[in-house]
Amino acid sequence: MTTLSEARFRKLADAYGGKLERWPAAERQAARELVLKRPELRACLTEEAELDAWLDSGRADGMPASLLERLEALPETAPQPFPWHARSLLKPAIGWAFAAAFGLWLGARSDAFELDTGSQDTIEARQSAEEAELLALAAGDLGAFEETP
Template sequence: MTTMDLTRFSELLDAYGADPRRWPAAERSAAQDLLAGCAQALELQRKAALLDEALDQYLPAPPAPALRQKLLGAVPLPRPGWRDALTDFWRDLGGWRLAGPAFAASLALGALLPLWLDETAVDLPDEDLIAAVQLVDELPEWNP
């Protein structure tokens, strides 16, 4: 443990004042040890405290509330990137709450649509088309 002499203690008071919280952390403990057992150190501290008290009486007025409001009004929040925009879009669409039903509906549609097309949308060749094909087949190039 380091010790402190009265000369150094006096320098400490001259620079940092009487409050141990303002003393350098590395020397605080040694200074307090000296203080605990030295009446002369206590007297030096008492004198230094008088200037501290005078200094502490100068308290500037706090800033007006209007300044606080002005500063808060000027907060520029970061613009959302494309990931944020996509997330917002997804959320606006309903997010995962709608994803399940939408997936089930698309599965059902995928299963039912071919069945319905089999019955209604299969178009058999009509008589005119068969005749046209037969006519082409009768061209001379095809019958050498």
């Protein structure tokens, strides 16, 4: 439990005044208990009561009607706030848009990615070699796939 020294009690009264409800919440209960034990400390609180009453008379009591009207109309005249709640939808949308843009860019540059197919003779030679390997495989000749050292 928090305990309060007399010096701290006086310091708090000096700062926050005579109303314990204005004192820091963590020290209020200890202050109440200290006053019960040491009734003479109550005088510290009553000494501050006069200034407290003055300060209470200065509490906020409204604002000019013209200002209030202006502030109430502010959402109509000011730009709309960014819909931050829609961010969860925005992120995937940006992702898809980026992917689509990248796809279009790739498509536009497809010439650069065409395979070098070589001449017609080369193609036929490759096809013949592949066919020979397949036939050898069908005949169980695995040696056809053995790598030459």
